[in-house]
Amino acid sequence: MPDHGIKGKTIIIAGGAKNLGGLIARDLAAHGAKSIAVHYNSLATKTDAEATLAAIKAAGSTGVAFQADLTTAGAMEKLFDDVVNAIGRPDIAINTVGKVLKKPIAEISESEYDEMSAVNAKTAFFFLKEAGKNLNDNGKICTLVTSLLGAFTPFYAAYAGTKAPVEHFTRAASKEFGERGISVTAIGPGPMDTPFFYPAEGEDAVAYHKTAAALSKFSKTGLTDIEDIVPYIRFMVSEGWWMTGQTILVNGGYTTK
Structure with missing residues (x-):
């Protein structure tokens, strides 16, 4: 049987510099990952990426970091x-990239919609494509x-709506990659206590x-904590x-499907 543990594995984490992505990187290093590649979006996050790399190396893993805007296939x-x-070649690929917008449909511009679609849906699709390859x-x-994929709520049409395609991407990829033993899942946290949450609310x-x-x-905050x-x-x-092929909602009973 294949080894399904973390120890000795090579990992890529998109959006892995800080918040949830950074904590995932630290956790997997602590559980014996061999090497972890941390992606971060912009130079503003470089310091966070460097701190996460230091923690990865302190845990005994190899760490590298790469900056990129991932909204193009190239x-x-x-x-x-x-x-x-x-x-x-990675053994594990984790994508935490996302962008939140809370706004009535009538007020969402075309450029806002395009940006949300690029970050939440297009990036996820091409991450799955390259991971599969x-x-x-x-x-x-x-x-x-x-x-929010399980919620009946206003104002999140652009956010939840552009995350929703990832459910089908996940199902399709699990069927296509399954013959190589690759599992594909998605996890939907509840509202999380991170700096991304509060400005929108x-x-x-x-x-x-x-x-x-x-x-x-x-919960220590009442919200979903990254821990x-x-x-x-x-x-x-x-x-x-x-x-x-599954999307799992992890939210302390906030909502379900």
């Missing part, structure tokens, strides 16, 4: 080429989506989200390999 192909050249057999792929909305999950009062999500990511890219 940029995604180059990222995977750079990773393969630097640390070898470059991963070793028996590899694992996991994409971060959102629990008013005080009333923040207060609501902090009490909306069934387990809210047991709550990391174990699920780790499981899905290791011993949880038998689940494939």
Whole structure:
């Protein structure tokens, strides 16, 4: 049987410099990953990427970092080429890239829609494409989506709507890559306590989200904490390999399908 553990594996994390992506990188290094490639979007995040690399190396893993805007197929192909050249073919590929917009449909411009589609759907599609081409057999792929895929709510049409295609991308990729033993999943956290959450929400909305999950009062913030999500990511890219083609909502009872 193939080895489905983390120890000794080579990993690429898109959006891996900080917040959830950075914590995933640190966690997988602590669990014995051999090498981790951290992608970050812009030079503004370079310092965070360097701090994450330092933590990866302190845990005994090899770390490399690459900056790229991944909203074109060429940029995604180059990222995977750079990773393969630097640390070898990945065993695990994790995509945490995403962009939030909370706005009524009537107020969303074409340029805003195009940007949301490029970041949330197009990037996810081409990440799956390049992961499928470059991963070793028996590899694992996991994409971060959102629990809003299970919600009936206004104002998130552009955000949840451009994350929704990833569910089908995940199903299709699991069928296409399955003959090589590659599992493909997506995880949809609830509203997370990160710097990306608060700018999009008013005080009333923040207060609501902090009490909306069934387990809210047991969370340190009332929201989904990034520490709550990391174990699920780790499981899905290791011993949880038998689940494939699925989108799992991890949100403390915030919503379901």
